[in-house]
Amino acid sequence: MAENRRLQDKRNTHPWLRGVLAALPIMLGYLPVGFAYGVLAQKAGLSTLNTLLMSIIVFAGSAQLIAVGLVANGIAPLTIILTTFIVNLRHLLFSAAIFPHLTNWRKKDLAVFAYELTDETFALHSTRFELDQVEKSEAFAINIVSHITWILGSWLGVVAGQLVVDVEPLALDYVLPAMFIGLLVMQIKSRTQVWVALLAGVASVAFHLLGFNQLHVILATIIGATFGAWIDGWTRI
């Protein structure tokens, strides 16, 4: 039933519309986080142009929030760039993990796609590629509308920076955690993967608490995935 409906939906809707619909949770989550970034960037003394430029050419939520905090504290540019590099190293894993789904893409397309590969777009893409055939235009639509929403949120933060807008009563700050829960459940297809997720999650919390709160995601992911691969190899024998 669900399968039939999905096939029917596929025939009836344009790939761009499907992409936009799929990206809705990301858009809903990016608005308040982008807004917070815009407000903080204003407070740190960044010009409107530089604030928006960072959202356009960097497009990495947590790194941008950390960077404006460092600018506000007068930290040296090289330190800010190095911190950004460390915080964003996890994208190496995203890029490698998404590759098996994109083997027939041209290099030019891959280069454009990589530009908008964030935590959230990666999480959504890796789940959708796994479950179904996804058209290239649909994948690009997800990236582009997510990016536009991020820039829009940043801009709203800049213009409304002085007003106090409270997003807490709307629980918009829970959209991305809830989306990760939904995607995690969709990703888990075997008992091994339940253990992989638990191990990676606990390791990530532990690394974070131990003070590795820039590298906790990448370290925990390597531990979790290695454990999963080891179990796979072990149970096959």
Place this chain on the structure above:
Amino acid sequence: MDENLVLLTIIGMAVVTYLPRLIPLLALSGKTLPAAVVAWLRHVPPAVLAAMLLPAILIKDGELALGLDNLFFWAAIPTFAAAILSKSLFIPVIVGMLVVIIGRLFGG
């Protein structure tokens, strides 16, 4: 900080963010990965999702928070249930938001 220096900083940030996103995709393009690597990479999405999620719901102000006042943690339980039962993305998002809204209304 001087705006031109900020501009250079942003350009540097863009480069060090884009390269890790780009290099694996380009380096692997046209190549066939060994089966062991593909098997390892298959575990990356669930591992990375859990690694991003758990600190977001279990750590508050730099400390492990399992108390009643950590709404994000408690809201995760019905959100997980909604995700497992519905097998969709929107229903857990709606359920999670509603629980947090209600929790904030009544939790003060």
